Amino acid sequence: MNNMTMAMRRRPEILRMLCRTILSASSSSEQIAKSCSSDEMIKYEQEYSAHNYHPIPVVFSKAKDVHVWDPEGRKYLDFLSAYSAVNQGHRHQKILDALVEQAQQLTLSSRAFYNDKFPVFAKYLTNLFGYDMVLPMNTGAEGVETALKLARKWGYEKKGIPKNEGIIVSCCGCFHGRTLGVISMSCDNEATRGFGPFLPGQLKVDFGDVAALKNIFEVHGDKVAGFLFEPIQGEAGVILPPEGYIQSVRELCSKYNVLMIADEIQTGIARTGKLLACDWEGVRPDVVILGKALGGGVLPVSAVLADKDVMLCIKPGEHGSTFGGNPLASAVAIASLEVVVEEKLAERAVEMGQVFRNQFLDLQNAHPDIIKEVRGRGLLNAVELNAKGLSSVSAFDICQQLKERGILAKPTHDTIIKFSPPLTIRLEELSEAVKAFKEVLEHDLPKMRQQLQGSVTEHQPSACDRCGRHEYNRRPAGIRYQQQIFEEESNCFLENI
Numbered sequence: 001m002n003n004m005t006m007a008m009r010r011r012p013e014i015l016r017m018l019c020r021t022i023l024s025a026s027s028s029s030e031q032i033a034k035s036c037s038s039d040e041m042i043k044y045e046q047e048y049s050a051h052n053y054h055p056i057p058v059v060f061s062k063a064k065d066v067h068v069w070d071p072e073g074r075k076y077l078d079f080l081s082a083y084s085a086v087n088q089g090h091r092h093q094k095i096l097d098a099l100v101e102q103a104q105q106l107t108l109s110s111r112a113f114y115n116d117k118f119p120v121f122a123k124y125l126t127n128l129f130g131y132d133m134v135l136p137m138n139t140g141a142e143g144v145e146t147a148l149k150l151a152r153k154w155g156y157e158k159k160g161i162p163k164n165e166g167i168i169v170s171c172c173g174c175f176h177g178r179t180l181g182v183i184s185m186s187c188d189n190e191a192t193r194g195f196g197p198f199l200p201g202q203l204k205v206d207f208g209d210v211a212a213l214k215n216i217f218e219v220h221g222d223k224v225a226g227f228l229f230e231p232i233q234g235e236a237g238v239i240l241p242p243e244g245y246i247q248s249v250r251e252l253c254s255k256y257n258v259l260m261i262a263d264e265i266q267t268g269i270a271r272t273g274k275l276l277a278c279d280w281e282g283v284r285p286d287v288v289i290l291g292k293a294l295g296g297g298v299l300p301v302s303a304v305l306a307d308k309d310v311m312l313c314i315k316p317g318e319h320g321s322t323f324g325g326n327p328l329a330s331a332v333a334i335a336s337l338e339v340v341v342e343e344k345l346a347e348r349a350v351e352m353g354q355v356f357r358n359q360f361l362d363l364q365n366a367h368p369d370i371i372k373e374v375r376g377r378g379l380l381n382a383v384e385l386n387a388k389g390l391s392s393v394s395a396f397d398i399c400q401q402l403k404e405r406g407i408l409a410k411p412t413h414d415t416i417i418k419f420s421p422p423l424t425i426r427l428e429e430l431s432e433a434v435k436a437f438k439e440v441l442e443h444d445l446p447k448m449r450q451q452l453q454g455s456v457t458e459h460q461p462s463a464c465d466r467c468g469r470h471e472y473n474r475r476p477a478g479i480r481y482q483q484q485i486f487e488e489e490s491n492c493f494l495e496n497i
């Protein structure tokens with residue numbers, strides 16, 4: 001142990017002083033990474049990085065499989081898996097080996113030339129998922145943008161939609177990423193405020209509402225190129241559609257000649273217990289978008305899958321990405337998919353998910369005033385808390401306490417906590433999380449409530465700026481919303497009447 005490390009262990013003030021010195025302009029990045037505490041790292045990031053997420057204050061320094069360590073050596077169980085990008089577990093050896101081996105040969109060609117890894121990946125991926133062709137990209141949002149462009153192109157070339165009149169239908173409460181095209185479909189004020197004007201040619205429909213979708217297709221069907229949806233709405237809080245919904249969507253899309261576009265970026269690659277969540281209803285979408293776990297938590301890799309009649313509507317030069325289909329990503333993606341197949345991660349997700357939900361349901365029985373609902377499929381799960389039971393405490397506060405007890409989970413909206421661990425997780429580790437949650441509810445929550453007494457927290461979702469609805473993502477069964485189209489910054493949205 002060197003002198004600096006010994007001093008840092010002994011005295012937090014010395015550590016802070018040292019960090020300040022190290023963070024001065026003369027220090028190297030390596031020095032900073034080796035010497036700073038979590039708090040210093042967080043400050044450092046806050047000073048130099050723009051905002052994007054609302055992070056839980058924990059710093060990842062090392063990870064393996066389901067575990068993460070912070071710079072102080074504290075160990076955590078990862079129940080977010082980087083939003084389902086780490087289905088295979090952190091730093092899976094097979095994926096790392098593929099990365100290193102390929103890095104020693106070739107990392108980038110750009111598709112201005114061919115390389116000898118992408119075709120292998122393309123063949124493996126298309127065979128595994130049963131589609132003719134793949135269009136490779138990098139991030140999830142790029143994958144979605146690609147699918148939207150593909151649908152428009154197909155709409156004009158194959159369906160005969162008049163020029164520039166193509167419409168894409170998407171769902172209220174959806175999350176497909178953060179690009180302008182994608183947020184044009186969002187009902188999330190945080191994602192949309194201040195970023196208009198939005199993309200024209202959009203229509204919204206309630207997720208899970210077959211009758212409303214049918215109405216839209218009846219009224220606008222001639223111009224609708226695609227219906228984009230998540231088979232389970234992940235970021236909205238793990239919202240499952242009614243049984244049979246995906247099959248009905250398939251039937252409607254076929255009847256009205258609309259491309260059924262499944263965003264399986266979060267639900268795909270075994271997360272829900274099948275290779276694709278659409279497999280639960282035996283449905284084959286026309287277009288599938290993959291991302292996240294396709295890169296095994298190592299590199300950003302996304303892909304759009306479709307058959308030739310759709311995919312070949314995009315001609316050479318009409319779409320691309322410098323890094324899309326790069327050999328390094330291709331090697332990593334092959335290994336990532338092989339791990340999912342070889343380790344039967346889909347089967348594991350079904351088994352572990354059931355145990356997890358059962359344990360949480362027991363907890364709900366013990367605390368019905370606080371736990372409103374436990375839901376999910378495979379290892380994509382959420383626990384929704386009662387706003388009343390929480391009083392001024394938020395799901396974020398609960399996640400902070402979970403972190404103190406070694407469990408990393410992330411809230412979505414004010415009252416929902418998502419649990420999506422790596423699919424390699426073991427029974428004891430799942431139980432550890434449930435135990436920690438129980439302790440937070442029984443020991444920490446009463447204290448937090450007391451501390452926050454008198455402070456006012458709004459747990460009600462604010463009305464969507466664009467459609468005016470208060471609760472866009474959850475609807476009591478049986479309630480139907482009459483459709484009315486209105487124009488807002490050249491967008492069509494459905495309004496609840």
Ligand SMILES: Cc1ncc(COP(=O)(O)O)c(C=O)c1O
Binds near residue numbers: 083140234263292
């Ligand atoms: C369903 C879905 N689509 C798209 C995205 C966007 O992916 P990325 O953050 O890689 O752009 C996400 C990210 O959470 C997602 O959950």
